[in-house]
Amino acid sequence: MSRALDTAVAALMREAAEKAILPHYQKLASHEINQKAADDLVTIADTESEALLAEGLARILPEAAIVGEEASHADAQVMTHLSDSLCWIIDPVDGTNNFAAGKPPFGIIIALAEKGETVAGWIYDPLSGRLCSAHRGQGAWIDGERFTARASGQPKPVAAISLVFIEAARRAALLEHIAPHYTLVDVPRCAAEQYPRIGLGQNDVSIFERTLAWDHAAGVLFLNESGGKAARPDGSAFRVDRHLEPGLIGAASPALFDDLAERMAMLSPSVSK
Structure with missing residues (x-):
């Protein structure tokens, strides 16, 4: 199940990057950037990406609720689904302030939670194509290779x-x-x-x-x-x-x-x- 899920989610994230995010990168008009709160922006790429991701994730696991960052901002009740038996969690453009300024880094983040605990997660960098993923109890991966965290080794961390x-x-x-x-x-x-x-x-x-x-x-x-x-x-x-x-x-x-x-x-x- 995890391999099939990885394949489907990865393809969806790449589609969102190609269709909803990168076409707007360094091309945003002023009316396509809005302020949600102090030091918190939303762009047309956020809304388009979330719509595409939500639709795709609903096809992958129809039984899972969906909690998107922008949907939660519009209606705080959406967040009550975070404790559901299954729940997709979407950050359609993480690092929106950077994206709006036309600079990296920014990315897409998707997680799958079960009764409030994260069981799978994916982090995608649209510019480099790097995909980090993990499944509970099964390890972590970067671009399909098993990954182990390492410290910097510097005298002062x-x-x-x-x-x-x-x-x-x-x-x-x-x-x-x-x-x-x-x-x-x-x-x-x-x-x-x-x-x-x-x-x-x-x-x-x-x-x-x-x-x-x-x-x-x-x-x-x-x-x-x-x-x-x-x-x-x-x-x-x-x-x-x-x-x-x-x-x-x-x-x-x-x-x-x-x-x-x-x-x-x-x-x-x-x-x-």
Whole structure:
């Protein structure tokens, strides 16, 4: 089942890239870019891609509910399906701010969840054609090759810490008490790129504050199945039906995760949540 599912989902993601995303890349008119919220954009490529993906996924597994990022923005009730017995989760263009600015990285993310737990995930880069995938209990893959996460090997682990959605006191505490122990690098503002960077040894750890299901479900599974570790800072598992809770750590190994989680636990209670 997983091989057939991989083939069908991969073909659908490539179709969405070719028909709905890349034709608009670096060609967006001003009226084709809208602001959903502060620092959160949506483009015609997002809406066209989600429509194409939702239709295709419904054909692949008609019994599964569908939760798309843009559908959820239009109607928050859509998110109640995240705890259904089967549920597709779609990020039609992850890294929309980058895409709207006409620059990489951006990608497509699809996950399949069962009663709130991710059981399969796919992350596709339309520009390079790289496809990361994972199935629960079956390992992780990049472009059809079995994949094992690796650390950077740098003397100070490389950290990408997303500060965009972190309130001021917590941001200051992270920069004062956590950052000095790491070599900081810029975040790509694209989960479809950040999770592969962790596994591929470009980054060792990453801290995410906002953990929406369409951004993180596939990446968390991919990292865990590849031998890394992604979880809540207290070590509890990420569940898609609790995705509005803040805080998530991704790491290239369990040891790197534990070290960062221990440092974060030492922050004062007022800034560690």
